Amino acid sequence: MFVYSECSVSRLLKIHSCIFNVNMYVVANRQEKAMSDLEVDKNLSNASGIIRQAAENPAKRPDMRSFFDPATFTVSHVVRDPSSKACAIIDSVLDFDPASGRTMNTSSRALIDYAKSESLEVQWLLETHAHADHLSAAPLLQAELGGQLAIGREIIRVQEVFGKIFNAGTEFQRDGSQFDQLFQDGDRFKIGNLEATVLHVPGHTPACLAYVIGDAVFPGDTLFMPDYGTARCDFPGGDARTLYRSIRRLTQLPDEARMFMCHDYKAPGRDDYAWETTVGAQRNGNIHAREGVTEDEFVKMRNERDATLAMPKLILPSVQVNMRGGKLPPAEDNGVQYLKIPVNML
Ligand SMILES: [Fe+2]
Secondary structure: OOOHHHOOOHHHHHHOHHHHHHHHHHHHHHHHHHHHOHHHOHHHHHHHHHHHHHHHOHHHOOEEEEEEEOOOOEEEEEEEOOOOOEEEEEOOOEEEEOOOOEEEOHHHHHHHHHHHHOOOEEEEEEOOOOOOOOEOOHHHHHHHHOOEEEEEOOHHHHHHHHHHHOOOOOOOOOOOOOOOEEEOOOOEEEEOOEEEEEEEOOOOOOOOEEEEEOOEEEOOOOOOOOOOOOOOOOOOOOOHHHHHHHHHHHOOOOOOOEEEOOEOOOOOOOOOOOOEEEHHHHHHHOOOOOOOOOHHHHHHHHHHHHOOOOOOOOHHHHHHHHOOOOOOOOOOOOOOOOOOOOOOOO
């Protein structure tokens, strides 16, 4: 089975161990503090409150339309306020052929056509994290549909690490300024009349966010479908122990909350792609992280599995573009935009 989202970057980690160890230490410390405050986790309580309020009021529950990209196994979600034309688009895809270096907009065109045909008002373009398996189409969507582009505030740390790896010049600002909004844990926002909040769920990457919108939760790559498990943790700044704690936090949300995945790869024995489940189904049945799996058991499983996985096909173009908010690097003096391949780094 093709499992590009979980491939190994162990060599990269060794080369950059100093940077990453510092990052992991910071992530672990911050997360440990968050976990010690679990009993007074106000941000999680607020998120649960939004879900419960939506469970009692259909007007607070988003209408969903999801688009699956078979080339990258990515699901982009259009999250609609049922009582207005307002919507958000989560995790869009810019098609990219690495052999020719050509971008295509088939996937983003489907999103744009849908939004236009429904006369939607796109208020937000939400990224759950800087993806390593596909390029974001956020700039294309923003040009045609508008909306504020948002990601987690920790994207700054991702920009620092990958800015070094790609030897990006001073033109590349490591301050998140490529995005309109940098969210942090507990931030709240609205999509029309829908209530929404943000939970910082590091582990897969340091900047991962889960969005809670009405009764719907978007965990990014923190969780896959219950029968497929969880995402790899060996990217720069990733950490299995931190991911476990983020998952434990998410699975304290109300069981009835709908959960929409960012990817699906068809678990063994399942013939169809799927991306909708519930918090309860994850808590009770996720094959990697269901209730009862200890932190040490999870960390051992995740680290052993990550060590066997291959490199994502599009990691180099994806990260180079996504750290820039989905924009390609600036054109060189001949007017051509180039993507770099660091040799013998990964
Ligand atoms: Fe990812």
